[in-house]
Amino acid sequence: MTKLQVNGMTCPNCARQVTDAIQSVPGVRSAIISLKNKNATVRWSSDAQPDVPAVIEAVKQAGYEAKEVRADTSTGCETEHTNWQLNLWLGVFVTAFLMIGEWGFSLGPKPWFQWLSLALAGAVQIFAGAPFYRGAWNQLKIGSSNMDALVALGSTTAFGYSTWALLAGLRPETSALQGGGGHLYFMEAAAIITLISTGHWLEARVGDRASGALKSLLNLAPQTARKISPHPASSHPLPAGRGEGQGERRVIGENKTEVPVAELKIGDLVALKPGDRVPVDGVVMEGDSAVDEAMLTGESVPADKKSGSELFTGTVNLNGRLVMRVTATGESTALAHIIAAVQRAQTSRADIQRLGDRVSSVFVPVVVVIAIAAGLWWGLAPESAGGIHGALARFFWHAHAPAGVAAGFIIAAAVLIIACPCAMGLATPAAIMAGANAAARRGILIRDGVALEKAGKITAVVFDKTGTITEGKPGVAQVWENLQSAICNPKFLAASLARHSTHPIGQAIAKISDEIIELAGWKEIRGCGVEAKIQPSTARLGSLRWLEESGVDLAAGEKFTAEWSSQGATIVGLSADKILLGLFAVRDAVKPNAAKVVGQLQQQGFKTFLVTGDNSLTAASIAKQVGIAAINVFAEVRPEQKAEFMKKLQAQGERVAFVGDGLNDAPALTQADLGIAVSRASDIAREAADIILLKSEIEAVPEALGLARATLRTIKQNLFWAFFYNALGVPLAALGFISPIFCAAAMGASDLIVIGNALRLLRWR
Numbered sequence: 001m002t003k004l005q006v007n008g009m010t011c012p013n014c015a016r017q018v019t020d021a022i023q024s025v026p027g028v029r030s031a032i033i034s035l036k037n038k039n040a041t042v043r044w045s046s047d048a049q050p051d052v053p054a055v056i057e058a059v060k061q062a063g064y065e066a067k068e069v070r071a072d073t074s075t076g077c078e079t080e081h082t083n084w085q086l087n088l089w090l091g092v093f094v095t096a097f098l099m100i101g102e103w104g105f106s107l108g109p110k111p112w113f114q115w116l117s118l119a120l121a122g123a124v125q126i127f128a129g130a131p132f133y134r135g136a137w138n139q140l141k142i143g144s145s146n147m148d149a150l151v152a153l154g155s156t157t158a159f160g161y162s163t164w165a166l167l168a169g170l171r172p173e174t175s176a177l178q179g180g181g182g183h184l185y186f187m188e189a190a191a192i193i194t195l196i197s198t199g200h201w202l203e204a205r206v207g208d209r210a211s212g213a214l215k216s217l218l219n220l221a222p223q224t225a226r227k228i229s230p231h232p233a234s235s236h237p238l239p240a241g242r243g244e245g246q247g248e249r250r251v252i253g254e255n256k257t258e259v260p261v262a263e264l265k266i267g268d269l270v271a272l273k274p275g276d277r278v279p280v281d282g283v284v285m286e287g288d289s290a291v292d293e294a295m296l297t298g299e300s301v302p303a304d305k306k307s308g309s310e311l312f313t314g315t316v317n318l319n320g321r322l323v324m325r326v327t328a329t330g331e332s333t334a335l336a337h338i339i340a341a342v343q344r345a346q347t348s349r350a351d352i353q354r355l356g357d358r359v360s361s362v363f364v365p366v367v368v369v370i371a372i373a374a375g376l377w378w379g380l381a382p383e384s385a386g387g388i389h390g391a392l393a394r395f396f397w398h399a400h401a402p403a404g405v406a407a408g409f410i411i412a413a414a415v416l417i418i419a420c421p422c423a424m425g426l427a428t429p430a431a432i433m434a435g436a437n438a439a440a441r442r443g444i445l446i447r448d449g450v451a452l453e454k455a456g457k458i459t460a461v462v463f464d465k466t467g468t469i470t471e472g473k474p475g476v477a478q479v480w481e482n483l484q485s486a487i488c489n490p491k492f493l494a495a496s497l498a499r500h501s502t503h504p505i506g507q508a509i510a511k512i513s514d515e516i517i518e519l520a521g522w523k524e525i526r527g528c529g530v531e532a533k534i535q536p537s538t539a540r541l542g543s544l545r546w547l548e549e550s551g552v553d554l555a556a557g558e559k560f561t562a563e564w565s566s567q568g569a570t571i572v573g574l575s576a577d578k579i580l581l582g583l584f585a586v587r588d589a590v591k592p593n594a595a596k597v598v599g600q601l602q603q604q605g606f607k608t609f610l611v612t613g614d615n616s617l618t619a620a621s622i623a624k625q626v627g628i629a630a631i632n633v634f635a636e637v638r639p640e641q642k643a644e645f646m647k648k649l650q651a652q653g654e655r656v657a658f659v660g661d662g663l664n665d666a667p668a669l670t671q672a673d674l675g676i677a678v679s680r681a682s683d684i685a686r687e688a689a690d691i692i693l694l695k696s697e698i699e700a701v702p703e704a705l706g707l708a709r710a711t712l713r714t715i716k717q718n719l720f721w722a723f724f725y726n727a728l729g730v731p732l733a734a735l736g737f738i739s740p741i742f743c744a745a746a747m748g749a750s751d752l753i754v755i756g757n758a759l760r761l762l763r764w765r
Contacts, residue, residue, distance in 0.1 A: 001042065002052055002068060003039060004068055005069050006033070006039060006065070007064065008063065008064040009064060010132060010135050018062060022058060025058050026054075027051060028044060028045070029045045030042075042055055052068050087127045091197055094194070095190045095191045098117055098191075099187060101117075108184070114166055115166070117186035117187065118163060118166060121186035122159075124189075124190040124193050124194065125155065125159055125189065125190075128193045128197055132151045132152045132155070133148075133152050136151075136152040151193070153368070153371075153416045154192055154740065155189050155192040157412055158409065161409035161410070185410060191740070192740055221277070221314050224258050224259065224260055225260075225279035225280070226257070226258060226276075227258075227263075228268075228270065228323065229255040256271055262330075269285065270325075271322075272311075272324060273317070274321070277314055277315070278313055278324070280313055280326050281311065281312055281313055281335075282310075282324035283308065283325050284307050284309045284324055285323045285324060287320055287321050290318045291303050292315060293312065310327075312334045313335035314335045367415065367416065370415055370730060371419075374415050375409060375412030378407040378408045379408025382407060388735065392737075393737075407736070413740045414734075417733075418730060418732075419729065423725060423754045426722075426754050426755060427754050428449070430758035431718055433758070434714075434760075435452055435708070435711030437762065438762050438764055441762075442704075446691055447689070447690045447692075448690075453708075454708075455690070456709045456711060457712070458606065458655050458674055459654050460607040460655065461606045461608050461656075461657045462608075462649070463610050464661065464665055464668070465619065465622055468659055468660055469594050469626055470622065474587060475508050476584050476586055478564060478584075480582060480585075481582045482582060484556075488517065488534070489513075489515070490582030491513045492513050492515040494512065495514075496513075496515070497509075500522060501524055504588070505572060506529075519533065520532060520534075525546070528542045528543055529542015529543055538576070541572065542572065544571055544615060552575045557583045561583060562617065564587075566617055567587070569586060570586045570587070570588070571584070593699045594626045596699065597698050597702060601701065601705070602627070606705070608627075608629075608632060609632040609633070609634065609649070610622065610632065611637050611642055611645055612635055612636075613636060613637055616636065619633050620633055642658075643667040646672045647671060656672045658671075658672035658676065660675075660677065661677060675690045676689060676691045676704065691704055706764075710761060710764050714758055714761060718757055718758065
């Protein structure tokens with residue numbers, strides 16, 4: 001992890017530009033920008049060599065300054081943040097004073113008040129306006145422009161004109177111009193800087209709420225842990241099968257030392273008292289307790305933990321003493337992976353954002369041209385401009401447009417300020433940040449903004465069966481044996497074949513017998529089953545389709561197959577060469593909420609499908625129990641064919657979400673428009689998925705898709721508002737209907753509207 005101090009950022013758009021610049025550097029996994037403290041935290045990929053100079057250069061190329069600081073030292077950013085707030089309060093005080101003087105006591109025409117206004121507004125320009133001038137200059141140096149340029153130009157135009165008019169009024173031949181008793185725009189110049197700075201301050205305060213879930217996650221891990229140093233004489237090996245393996249040591253006598261969590265290593269023993277937060281990932285070695293995992297999974301019911309149970313960083317031990325052995329530390333913990341996922345989602349960009357980016361990239365130069373043209377029009381042809389203003393006033397409102405030489409400058413300033421594209425830049429990232437955090441609070445991890453956008457466009461949801469619709473904990477309900485075959489005991493052979501299988505069905509069959517038959521050449525064929533040599537035959541255990549393709553006659557077991565398949569059981573066959581030795585009815589209970597989930601999705605307008613490698617009778621039975629139409633059930637589908645099935649639906653115009661959890665699901669998760677991996681998903685399935693559900697049930701699927709739809713809707717609303725605001729504001733300012741002060745206030749209000757609309761996602765139900 002690398003910490004940088006970043007100077008030149010004035011608004012959330014600046015922070016987004018810095019984030020994009022840092023994340024463009026090879027090897028950077030994520031970047032978190034603190035606009036308030038003016039710093040950046042860079043996290044590197046585990047297989048990458050940190051290249052800090054490249055990051056600093058990337059930030060420089062984006063128009064900002066950066067330098068590396070030690071993670072455990074003060075960066076001085078707090079002082080800079082304090083100075084920024086003092087400058088803001090200076091602007092508020094000066095603007096309020098000038099407004100009271102001009103509007104309350106009509107002091108504007110008084111020469112002494114004009115000179116005082118020059119001094120006070122000048123202080124605002126120098127101190128409160130400095131961040132805008134620096135930001136504009138930094139962008140100008142790299143041949144770019146941003147909203148800082150518009151703010152700086154608008155404020156400078158009003159201040160520069162007023163200063164010139166005041167000084168020109170000292171000479172008799174120019175006294176009629178504007179000095180002496182005329183109106184000057186020092187108040188407007190100060191108000192522009194102050195109102196926009198206030199808007200940014202409010203944005204930062206309001207935006208902090210959008211990242212609340214991430215901050216909560218970052219604060220979950222405790223700083224210290226009670227490390228146990230066991231007395232060798234008072235410890236002894238655990239019985240076989242206890243813990244994660246044989247040879248673990250049970251702690252009886254012990255010395256406990258309070259140590260920083262960073263000093264813990266894999267294999268260390270840690271004591272947990274009731275109320276303690278788990279400091280790192282580990283496995284329970286001793287004790288029984290309930291652990292609150294709500295912040296990580298969204299589950300309100302505490303999880304029971306006993307010897308061998310997994311513990312995760314940041315969860316809370318509720319009511320019992322536990323001794324845990326450390327299995328993961330630092331960025332290898334589950335909490336670190338979750339934080340990284342939330343960070344990645346918050347700082348990512350959706351495809352829809354490209355529209356706003358393209359518009360913003362050409363918007364500033366176009367607005368400058370419009371401002372110059374409007375200023376020249378009002379300055380050189382005031383009768384024409386005033387005539388059009390008067391003709392339109394009956395459709396809008398009567399506004400006192402500036403007159404004389406002042407008109408050109410003030411109209412130009414108003415156009416520059418109202419056109420700031422800040423709201424356009426915030427429209428998408430604000431909604432993505434709020435949506436990702438709202439999802440994280442519910443135990444839903446969204447990979448990035450693109451995934452969130454894709455989830456909002458889904459039309460069909462395809463479920464895998466085992467471990468997704470069903471519990472994923474199958475058991476053998478009944479066994480049929482071919483009494484005419486005397487090769488060997490079918491149960492012994494089946495259990496021996498299944499012993500090394502990683503498939504849940506294979507593990508269930510392995511439990512039916514402890515007898516071991518020696519096998520040779522064992523191998524697992526994905527989507528089919530397992531086979532091995534048992535002299536002089538080849539034994540196979542797997543799907544009936546696979547056995548039939550291998551030439552096995554299944555006629556003897558047809559009655560057993562039909563009976564148990566109709567009850568939702570999966571039928572697994574055992575053969576030796578082409579002889580059927582036995583059949584095993586393996587039944588996996590349907591998840592309690594599966595039917596409710598399917599019903600909710602159908603009510604939301606999604607088409608639902610079931611795809612499985614099981615036979616058609618079993619698949620139809622499971623589908624009937626959960627409410628999926630028979631026409632949408634596809635059985636005896638191999639893993640590679642699941643991806644082909646996704647392509648088939650996509651060719652029909654469907655935007656497909658695939659929900660699965662197993663190793664075999666990775667191709668389908670990748671091919672689908674949206675891959676959703678449920679809890680206990682294998683590492684490969686998680687890597688292939690766009691959304692990971694930490695909850696133990698699939699009831700989070702409609703919640704995730706509903707939240708994604710709401711987020712996409714919010715993005716579109718924000719973009720519409722941002723375009724509408726600029727499309728309406730620029731011509732009104734050019735025609736003299738809104739003053740620079742109102743423009744500054746409206747610009748700040750537009751940003752707050754966009755952020756406020758995004759924050760509604762945090763309360764989404």
